[in-house]
Amino acid sequence: MSLFEKDDWVERLNSTGEVKERAISELREVLMSGLSKSLRNRYANRVQADDVVQDALIRILGKLDTFEGRSKFTTWAMTIAVRSGMSEMRRRHFKDISIESLLGDGMRFEPAAVEASNDDLEKSDLLVKLRELVETTLTDKQRDAVHALLHGMPVEIFAEKTGSNRNAVYKLVHDARVKLRHGFEQAGYKAEDITAVFA
Amino acid sequence: MALSKEQIQTLVGLIATSQTDELSCDECFGQIGEYAEKALDGRELSEGMQLIQRHLEQCPCCSEEYKALLDALHEIEV
Ligand SMILES: [Zn+2]
Numbered sequence: 063m064s065l066f067e068k069d070d071w072v073e074r075l076n077s078t079g080e081v082k083e084r085a086i087s088e089l090r091e092v093l094m095s096g097l098s099k100s101l102r103n104r105y106a107n108r109v110q111a112d113d114v115v116q117d118a119l120i121r122i123l124g125k126l127d128t129f130e131g132r133s134k135f136t137t138w139a140m141t142i143a144v145r146s147g148m149s150e151m152r153r154r155h156f157k158d159i160s161i162e163s164l165l166g167d168g169m170r171f172e173p174a175a176v177e178a179s180n181d182d183l184e185k186s187d188l189l190v191k192l193r194e195l196v197e198t199t200l201t202d203k204q205r206d207a208v209h210a211l212l213h214g215m216p217v218e219i220f221a222e223k224t225g226s227n228r229n230a231v232y233k234l235v236h237d238a239r240v241k242l243r244h245g246f247e248q249a250g251y252k253a254e255d256i257t258a259v260f261a
Numbered sequence: 262m263a264l265s266k267e268q269i270q271t272l273v274g275l276i277a278t279s280q281t282d283e284l285s286c287d288e289c290f291g292q293i294g295e296y297a298e299k300a301l302d303g304r305e306l307s308e309g310m311q312l313i314q315r316h317l318e319q320c321p322c323c324s325e326e327y328k329a330l331l332d333a334l335h336e337i338e339v
Pocket of ligand 1: 232287289324
């Protein structure tokens, strides 16, 4: 990226009067153009791009001093706008979907899923091991988070509904995955074996 | 609710590719613009950027936002 671009946008947005107004209006146009395309066809078009852009502009102006110039300014601004738009769409999409309704009676491995692979003994062994590891090594919270994720609930929404935050939920699921992987390794299964069997 | 075969397959894939040194969502977000520009230019990823790629493979949330970002950047590049 050119230094000029960084200096130019940030400087103009940090200025006053007409220069600032024009910069804001240009940025709004850039964001609108990107978001109209990228938010379309996601989560059944639950938000209007102009609402998102308005909200994103406030965020962007509020954190101008954190722009480090590692990407173009417009790219940086777009990451903020896209994240903000996606968050809002997810929130609306999952508004009436509770974690309980997704989890039902907890994470279960349908016997059919295991039986169906009886023709493949290795797969069947792995599934039995997986079920055992999930039941014995994960905490209730980890099981719920992994389960909700597998049923399509984004970590961000799971975090909101459980009063946590996205990083913490990602970490919760990450720790669960690592535990399961170690469990498999201790039982003599390497990562390559596991994926090969299920490929 | 019981897991479907596809869900079990997804879970197994996520387990097998788990690493101890993964980025958090915020760390990924902090570098995603740079990562997207490199990807759009077809430039090679540095080692640090590969951590982003791994996070995107593990995190449906960030991956979904990344795809939306690429769509948006494509649109304004013209
Ligand atoms: Zn993430």
